Amino acid sequence: MTTTAEQMRNWRGPAILGFGFRPFFLLAGLWAAGAMAMWVAMLSGHDLLPTAFDPVSWHAHEFLFGYLGAVTAGFLLTAVPNWTGSLPVIGWPLAGLAGLWVLGRCAIAVSIHLPPLVTALADLALPLALGVFLAREIVAGHNWRNLPVLALLVLFLIANALFHSEAARGSFPAQGLGLRLGLAVAVMLISLIGGRVVPSFTRNWLAQRNATRLPTPFGRADGGVLALTALALAAFVAAPMTLLTAALAGLAGMSHLWRLARWQGRQTGGEALVWVLHAGYAFVPLGFLAVAGAATGYLPLSAALHVWLAGAVGLMSLAVMTRASLGHAGLPLHAGPAVTAVYLALIIAVVARLVAGIWPATEGLLHLAAGAWIAAFGGFVVIYWPIVTKPRSASKQPN
Template structure:
């Protein structure tokens, strides 16, 4: 049975008909709820029975909670397209969602549960995804995506290390597990982003008869990915080495060079495209922010948030919105509502950086958190009919106000 035939024959809940549907919806809801809890914690509230310190819980639930859910939704949707094999749907998909929810509950109640059980519950989804991806890559002979499998393995290992460091009483939010998971996520963005951003941009520009199209992948792109792997390996293993700020500067410049070849300046009329280019630009700027922190010009926390809230937050919001529209049969156009989500998140990132520069202005942190809530809570509300409703026949775009 082909993928399309299995989709047509599926009779279960629409929400569990494709991986992106439940995982994107629940991940966005969790991003908003976890931020609301974090803002309350900043005010001194003790809401959850945590074994983690509040900063470690906040960092963990973004990287290994929210992002893990988005990665699951993305892979469960993309891998069938990569391999031509059947998607996970129905009861097996609901089981994977249950594993993700189990991890969120276990971490939230970690002060009441043995840390080993918390770790196993939280690693369950990552291990299941590794088994799924390994099976699909091997049976589909999809060797091109072996790096994705390796990066998912590193990401899952980072989560395990995070739990071990937290159990030992360390500041896990700035430990090896956090750095390893972050590095794996950033390389994944550089790898997958380097495929989809120029591809989507090329298709859109070609349909409009543009004379200049994004450059094809070449040796220069491979060199940038190699430099990225080297720089982030140093970031994980020896973050305080004297050479790291210089490597960060070089890597940021290399990614800006790569981005400049993708013709992002021509995409201003379509938010679904320019947001991808902007998110990738934040990847490059994150390297420079880390360099500034290494030179003592910027505090470590706001520098790190350029990657966390900026690169990862904006890229995932961009991918979730585009994939949700495309796979549900809607027009690939971001209307005013979706554009407002992007702008709210950009405002949140800018205010978080400003709060790091003006630490006495605590209200900046609260305003940044509010905009984050609007971005991800708004996504869940705006895209609920898209994610939980049936696929529709795609219609021509009739104007920016008629789409999500």
């Protein structure tokens, strides 16, 4: 029987089509930087795209469903074969999936010239294909423990469809049900999958250094945290500005801080590739506390949502992309000064955006946030381009 490694070695086409993370992580980085540059131009009064979405909704959609959609595709197409023992999607079928993602971006960009249904179908084609792929692999491999991931992927698809429906009705989808549901799914995915990879990677790194205190393994308490998380996110989606949501979000935030403290992140300062996972996950509880603050009138809701959007989703996805690319390219799991600078730039962007949301008069902070964001993802693309576009043996360690 052909193994995953043999199938990848037998591929003789472009190296970028040799594994799922390669095209999708590169597209995600390019889009994160490019879409932010276009967003800055839109804020300056330039009408760049003939899109049917208002500028704010385009910005929100293309980060949550566009950028994160590419990261999710790259992650699942790379991780699922490891979970199930199945063969990965490589070569021209992988190129076709990447083409579906590009099709969605193009359809939304020119959606003023398209019927809303055509735009929605073009944008939903990739997540639908991913759902079919994941369902097939779970059933074929009897890998039932990953059914929650499939359920969340289906919810993410529904959230995107709701966003398109709200846009077609002429409402403001940037503050609609679809966005909240999509964001809630993203936070739940980070809580679920991050709860596996952060302590696991940390344990491996600390064990190599003979540390005496290791992360606490997953237990019933973690299951309780995830249940509370789901309840708080459901309240956020249904009624974000209520006292019940504030109470549940506050409890969920504190429970995630407790969970994070058990993973020994304070011992990982010597390796940015590890501590960034803890920093990215930290924005999950901070986002819950910010939502609680917004629901009780202490913070603008838009500022609170950016803690999750830019912080949890942005930093955690960047951490996963940088680490997974190195690991699957066969390179040492180490982040040098340039990669560390990329992480710090994104943290600066998140903090600047949060402060700008609290004190709207500080326009300079918005420019700082956008510039740092572009620097972070632009830096990722420059550093990781040779890793994802060249054969494994020709890849070089980023500095």
